[in-house]
Amino acid sequence: MTAPSLPQSLPMALTDAIIFTGEVFVENQALLVKDGKIVDLIHNDKVPDDFKITTCANHILAPGFIDCQVNGGGNVLLNATPTVKGVLAIAAAHRKSGTTRLLPTCITDTPEVMAAATAATRQARKSDPSILGIHLEGPHISEEYSGAHNVALVRPLSETDFQTHRAESGECFIVTLAPEQVTPEQIARLVKQGVIVSLGHTQATTEQTRAALAAGAKGFTHLFTRMPPVKGRSSTVVGVALDDAQSWCGMIADGHHVTPELMRIAVRAKAKDKLFLVSDSAAPAGADNPQPFDWCGQKVFPQKDYCVNEQGVVSGAMLTLGECVPRCIRDVRLDPEKVLRMASTIPAEFLGLGDRLGKLLPTYAADIVMLDHSFKTQKVWKDGEPN
Numbered sequence: 001m002t003a004p005s006l007p008q009s010l011p012m013a014l015t016d017a018i019i020f021t022g023e024v025f026v027e028n029q030a031l032l033v034k035d036g037k038i039v040d041l042i043h044n045d046k047v048p049d050d051f052k053i054t055t056c057a058n059h060i061l062a063p064g065f066i067d068c069q070v071n072g073g074g075n076v077l078l079n080a081t082p083t084v085k086g087v088l089a090i091a092a093a094h095r096k097s098g099t100t101r102l103l104p105t106c107i108t109d110t111p112e113v114m115a116a117a118t119a120a121t122r123q124a125r126k127s128d129p130s131i132l133g134i135h136l137e138g139p140h141i142s143e144e145y146s147g148a149h150n151v152a153l154v155r156p157l158s159e160t161d162f163q164t165h166r167a168e169s170g171e172c173f174i175v176t177l178a179p180e181q182v183t184p185e186q187i188a189r190l191v192k193q194g195v196i197v198s199l200g201h202t203q204a205t206t207e208q209t210r211a212a213l214a215a216g217a218k219g220f221t222h223l224f225t226r227m228p229p230v231k232g233r234s235s236t237v238v239g240v241a242l243d244d245a246q247s248w249c250g251m252i253a254d255g256h257h258v259t260p261e262l263m264r265i266a267v268r269a270k271a272k273d274k275l276f277l278v279s280d281s282a283a284p285a286g287a288d289n290p291q292p293f294d295w296c297g298q299k300v301f302p303q304k305d306y307c308v309n310e311q312g313v314v315s316g317a318m319l320t321l322g323e324c325v326p327r328c329i330r331d332v333r334l335d336p337e338k339v340l341r342m343a344s345t346i347p348a349e350f351l352g353l354g355d356r357l358g359k360l361l362p363t364y365a366a367d368i369v370m371l372d373h374s375f376k377t378q379k380v381w382k383d384g385e386p387n
């Protein structure tokens with residue numbers, strides 16, 4: 001696949017903000033943007049004449065958010081609408097609050113729906129480079145820990161799946177699976193096909209989890225969620241995920257799916273720069289008028305911060321990453337620098353794109369969010385273009 005073409009905009013200087021580069025906060029610097037990329041950070045007084053100045057006084061500029069797990073947005077659920085139009089609508093709904101790159105995520109469904117979601121995502125990438133690829137969450141997962149997934153559609157990994165679970169050039173392709181449902185050899189084969197294997201919806205033993213990591217699995221999907229609890233004599237998948245220094249963990253960032261206490265524990269326990277935030281959000285995310293929707297056969301209702309089913313049980317996330325970031329800082333009381341890195345720099349590294357996304361440094365894509373002092377998104381640029 002050829003790389004999507006970038007817009008050619010006028011050189012732009014964003015001045016007078018506090019800039020979080022992805023590494024540190026800097027002051028008195030202007031961010032210079034040309035041809036969709038960051039070209040320099042320079043003193044506010046030294047901006048060249050040919051750069052159009054946009055003043056961002058009293059604001060923070062940070063790298064655009066990167067969300068590796070997005071089930072829906074704008075009242076569109078990928079599983080229900082696995083079309084190019086559906087994928088583009090989801091990306092647009094998330095972009096408003098600062099998500100400049102994302103992986104639309106299709107949960108356990110029929111092979112036809114999952115293939116349609118993959119094809120639609122690939123087609124949509126051609127016109128919208130904010131779409132980095134596809135995340136297939138299932139169907140090779142634990143029946144007991146399937147959560148909202150349709151358990152009737154959970155199935156083993158077959159030879160045919162190796163035809164579809166394969167990354168094309170330039171795209172990210174994540175498959176979330178349970179180690180107890182596959183063999184280490186199958187994981188190694190997927191990895192060889194360019195797939196990022198992430199472990200989730202699983203009750204794997206410590207040994208099974210370690211064997212999956214040794215075979216090339218790169219990380220864990222929504223840490224704590226749909227995993228058995230840790231006990232003194234049983235590390236379970238959560239214990240291995242927190243202990244292992246090489247792998248990455250995604251964690252739902254809304255402050256409800258994982259309690260603030262557990263979020264803080266995870267940040268302290270996991271190896272440096274290996275924990276990142278995901279929205280895992282469903283159809284109502286980023287919608288002006290969030291609507292109830294059908295979530296694998298059950299009716300789900302948006303509340304203020306999350307979705308509930310007809311029994312009132314929490315059933316799905318609905319906040320975008322941009323909405324989660326201020327909550328992680330204010331309510332979960334995580335360090336702003338860490339939160340911004342977990343929402344951008346670290347997922348970029350997990351995806352293998354850390355050399356061009358997730359930082360505001362020369363040569364990086366000009367994916368920028370302007371935040372107010374409560375870290376709420378005020379303005380968004382993707383590839384240097386305002387949203």
Ligand SMILES: [Zn+2]
Binds near residue numbers: 137147201222226
């Ligand atoms: Zn899940």
